[in-house]
Amino acid sequence: xxxxxxxxxxxxxxxxxxxxxxxxxxxxxxxxxxxxxxxxxxxxxxxxxxxxxxxxxxxxxxxxxxxxxxxxxxxxxxxxxxxxxxxxxxxxxxxxxxxxxxxxxxxxxxxxxxxxxxxxxxxxxxxxxxxxxxxxxxxxxxxxxxxxxxxxxxxxxxxxxxxxxxxxxxxxxxxxxxxxxxxxxxxxxxxxxxxxxxxxxxxxxxxxxxxxxxxxxxxxxxxxxxxxxxxxxxxxxxxxxxxxxxxxxxxxxxxxxxxxxxxxxxxxxxxxxxxxxxxxxxxxxxxxxxxxxxxxxxxxxxxxxxxxxxxxxxxxxxxxxxxxxxxxxxxxxxxxxxxxxxxxxxxxxxxxxxxxxxxxxxxxxxxxxx
Amino acid sequence: xxxxxxxxxxxxxxxxxxxxxxxxxxxxxxxxxxxxxxxxxxxxxxxxxxxxxxxxxxxxxxxxxxxxxxxxxxxxxxxxxxxxxxxxxxxxxxxxxxxxxxxxxxxxxxxxxxxxxxxxxxxxxxxxxxxxxxxxxxxxxxxxxxxxxxxxxxxxxxxxxxxxxxxxxxxxxxxxxxxxxxxxxxxxxxxxxxxxxxxxxxxxxxxxxxxxxxxxxxxxxxxxxxxxxxxxxxxxxxxxxxxxxxxxxxxxxxxxxxxxxxxxxxxxxxxxxxxxxxxxxxxxxxxxxxxxxxxxxxxxxxxxxxxxxxxxxxxxxxxxxxxxxxxxxxxxxxxxxxxxxxxxxxxxxxxxxxxxxxxxxxxxxxxxxxxxxxxxxxxxxxxxxxxxxxxxxxxxxxxxxxxxxxxxxxxxxxxxxxxxxxxxxxxxxxxxxxxxxxxxxxxxxxxxxxxxxxxxxxxxxxxxxxxxxx
Numbered sequence: 001x002x003x004x005x006x007x008x009x010x011x012x013x014x015x016x017x018x019x020x021x022x023x024x025x026x027x028x029x030x031x032x033x034x035x036x037x038x039x040x041x042x043x044x045x046x047x048x049x050x051x052x053x054x055x056x057x058x059x060x061x062x063x064x065x066x067x068x069x070x071x072x073x074x075x076x077x078x079x080x081x082x083x084x085x086x087x088x089x090x091x092x093x094x095x096x097x098x099x100x101x102x103x104x105x106x107x108x109x110x111x112x113x114x115x116x117x118x119x120x121x122x123x124x125x126x127x128x129x130x131x132x133x134x135x136x137x138x139x140x141x142x143x144x145x146x147x148x149x150x151x152x153x154x155x156x157x158x159x160x161x162x163x164x165x166x167x168x169x170x171x172x173x174x175x176x177x178x179x180x181x182x183x184x185x186x187x188x189x190x191x192x193x194x195x196x197x198x199x200x201x202x203x204x205x206x207x208x209x210x211x212x213x214x215x216x217x218x219x220x221x222x223x224x225x226x227x228x229x230x231x232x233x234x235x236x237x238x239x240x241x242x243x244x245x246x247x248x249x250x251x252x253x254x255x256x257x258x259x260x261x262x263x264x265x266x267x268x269x270x271x272x273x274x275x276x277x278x279x280x281x282x283x284x285x286x287x288x289x290x291x292x293x294x295x296x297x298x299x300x301x302x303x304x305x306x307x308x309x310x311x312x313x314x315x316x317x318x319x320x321x322x323x324x325x326x327x328x329x330x331x332x333x334x335x336x337x338x339x340x341x342x343x344x345x346x347x348x349x350x351x352x353x354x355x356x357x358x359x360x361x362x363x364x365x366x367x368x369x370x
Numbered sequence: 371x372x373x374x375x376x377x378x379x380x381x382x383x384x385x386x387x388x389x390x391x392x393x394x395x396x397x398x399x400x401x402x403x404x405x406x407x408x409x410x411x412x413x414x415x416x417x418x419x420x421x422x423x424x425x426x427x428x429x430x431x432x433x434x435x436x437x438x439x440x441x442x443x444x445x446x447x448x449x450x451x452x453x454x455x456x457x458x459x460x461x462x463x464x465x466x467x468x469x470x471x472x473x474x475x476x477x478x479x480x481x482x483x484x485x486x487x488x489x490x491x492x493x494x495x496x497x498x499x500x501x502x503x504x505x506x507x508x509x510x511x512x513x514x515x516x517x518x519x520x521x522x523x524x525x526x527x528x529x530x531x532x533x534x535x536x537x538x539x540x541x542x543x544x545x546x547x548x549x550x551x552x553x554x555x556x557x558x559x560x561x562x563x564x565x566x567x568x569x570x571x572x573x574x575x576x577x578x579x580x581x582x583x584x585x586x587x588x589x590x591x592x593x594x595x596x597x598x599x600x601x602x603x604x605x606x607x608x609x610x611x612x613x614x615x616x617x618x619x620x621x622x623x624x625x626x627x628x629x630x631x632x633x634x635x636x637x638x639x640x641x642x643x644x645x646x647x648x649x650x651x652x653x654x655x656x657x658x659x660x661x662x663x664x665x666x667x668x669x670x671x672x673x674x675x676x677x678x679x680x681x682x683x684x685x686x687x688x689x690x691x692x693x694x695x696x697x698x699x700x701x702x703x704x705x706x707x708x709x710x711x712x713x714x715x716x717x718x719x720x721x722x723x724x725x726x727x728x729x730x731x732x733x734x735x736x737x738x739x740x741x742x743x744x745x746x747x748x749x750x751x752x753x754x755x756x757x758x759x760x761x762x763x764x765x766x767x768x769x770x771x772x773x774x775x776x777x778x779x780x781x782x783x784x785x786x787x788x789x790x791x792x793x794x795x796x797x798x799x800x801x802x803x804x805x806x807x808x809x810x811x812x813x814x815x816x817x818x819x820x821x822x823x824x825x826x827x828x829x830x831x832x833x834x835x836x837x838x839x840x
Contacts, residue, residue, distance in 0.1 A: 122791070346637050
């Protein structure tokens with residue numbers, strides 16, 4: 001009699017299999033339920049607010065809502081141009097070898113903990129900007145001009161020399177150029193400030209326009225949170241642009257379009273949804289970020305348009321006030337309502353972005369036809 | 371061709387250059403941040419020279435220069451000195467206008483002491499009186515060095531006599547001194563040794579003087595322990611949920627929705643998880659445990675307040691999507707042929723999973739867990755709600771039964787950084803340590819992320835070569 005090499009399906013093995021499958025299913029569904037519980041809990045804890053609706057609540061929440069919105073807008077104003085510009089360049093113009101190195105580095109930016117960014121923004125950048133407001137604002141205008149200036153100079157140099165500094169690696173060799181230009185601007189700006197304005201810009205703002213200047217203000221929050229939002233937006237937008245079928249770009253260029261025209265007329269419309277979803281995810285991140293807003297803003301609940309005044313966002317208010325709020329009180333429920341708003345907003349925004357991205361992926365797979 | 375080029379020249383090319391500038395600027399910001407952290411974080415431990423100043427007014431000051439700042443209205447600049455001697459001067463710091471300084475020298479016998487009550491002292495070493503001997507100069511420094519290596523209880527009774535900058539004597543009993551520095555007498559090599567010691571003390575000692583001095587060991591330990599407890603919770607559940615989603619559940623519209631949902635939870639702000647942890651774990655479950663088991667301790671809560679367990683659970687929930695997504699990615703890469711082959715040979719589903727699928731997906735799971743740990747190590751906001759402490763009196767792990775105290779509060783590097791930087795009494799003294807802490811935190815998180823990236827890269831190459839699905 002020969003026995004089979006493998007034991008037959010004994011009842012014990014069958015039972016084991018049943019039990020394991022059951023356990024995995026239970027654990028899987030349990031985890032998914034636990035995740036669902038977050039939403040349910042937040043809803044449940046805000047219900048008491050319906051029975052004791054007071055006008056006070058709206059008064060307390062509206063500065064926070066405004067602060068959240070203002071911080072997010074400031075961050076996006078900083079992050080979107082930088083991230084999208086970077087994505088366009090590295091997806092379409094950068095050499096492949098350099099791209100393989102630079103992209104992971106920029107994505108690592110996302111890993112820098114918020115508390116570190118917040119500390120540098122709040123205790124290093126903010127006092128510096130307060131003392132050198134004119135220089136800081138000058139840098140914002142001057143550095144993009146420098147990039148363009150580098151381009152002008154590059155086109156003016158003979159083609160033989162251009163080979164040393166190819167456009168495909170410009171992202172890297174512009175770095176020392178920008179650093180040198182930044183140093184130049186920092187050296188020249190105080191003199192120009194004295195010559196043209198005759199006084200410190202901060203004092204001038206106060207005297208001429210009655211604008212208060214807070215050390216930790218919206219400008220700082222925008223810069224710091226922009227730094228945190230750039231990598232996420234860049235990475236997604238770059239993926240979308242890089243995945244545009246090569247044949248389409250090459251076709252456009254064969255028909256006489258320049259690279260920039262091909263980008264504008266072919267790649268951007270194709271990758272548009274992907275870029276949109278990247279921006280959405282950036283917005284979600286900016287709305288919910290806590291430590292950066294907490295450390296880089298003055299945390300004063302104000303409603304003002306001035307970029308030189310502080311703000312207080314939902315997330316910062318939760319982090320500061322919730323540990324002290326007695327459970328069951330009005331503040332407790334209000335703060336949970338704030339958390340619910342954050343949860344719903346980011347969840348909706350991310351779902352929208354994810355759906356758009358999946359549709360885009362299907363479109364790419366089908367070769368680009370609509 | 372040339373004509374065409376010229377016609378489109380400005381509009382086209384300049385935009386491209388602007389885009390290239392964006393990449394350069396982003397890199398510039400990242401490099402600046404890291405350079406700042408490295409320079410200030412590590413530079414702090416390098417012994418700065420002790421300068422003895424003579425001011426135009428005839429006053430003498432001894433101190434370590436810290437930084438310079440311009441005076442208002444273009445009146446030159448001033449320099450901040452650390453002078454110590456809080457009980458004599460009323461403050462540890464002194465701003466000196468550069469124009470006021472008549473002479474600067476760096477005397478070899480200038481010395482900076484760390485004491486346990488009161489803050490640091492600077493002055494000139496006059497004599498060391500120990501066991502009836504009276505030593506001065508270099509022998510005194512060498513003897514002091516060897517005496518300080520002993521624990522405070524075993525040191526012989528003795529005194530250190532300093533001359534303060536004002537010329538008055540200051541007598542300091544040996545037992546109160548914890549460390550000393552005579553930076554002006556050191557060679558570069560010796561300074562490097564002092565630097566290494568400083569870094570080591572920062573990593574291995576507890577905080578002193580309301581977190582403005584000393585090290586961050588309890589915070590490192592707390593972070594590690596929290597992350598370990600969190601991984602123990604998140605790994606099995608994350609992996610099981612991923613296996614369920616990918617291997618057991620029917621692939622239909624519902625699973626696709628769930629998958630999108632899980633993916634999106636990674637984008638929900640961390641503070642929301644903190645709120646959930648506070649409301650459900652701390653007040654809900656913790657409160658109930660207190661009323662059932664720790665009735666005698668009420669109203670002071672045992673589990674009904676933030677603690678290690680609740681913090682770990684909250685962060686486990688926060689990082690669950692990371693583990694699920696990474697594991698699912700690994701599972702989806704395994705070709706169906708492998709599964710069908712195992713089943714065709716008579717394996718049950720359990721055997722197919724444990725012997726074929728899971729071993730192949732292990733690197734993906736590991737990547738997920740490492741990414742989760744990296745995320746958790748840098749996260750601070752939810753911890754502020756569920757159990758982090760400014761200064762934990764007891765470690766959550768000690769020799770007392772049951773050894774691991776899940777209900778205790780713990781210290782965390784990120785929160786330590788936040789608290790020291792923004793709620794300290796002496797921010798000037800705390801800032802260098804905050805830089806060092808920030809550098810440490812960034813290093814930990816970056817190393818973890820790099821490990822995950824390399825693991826994933828390695829994995830993709832390996833699998834892309836041998837058994838790619840497409």
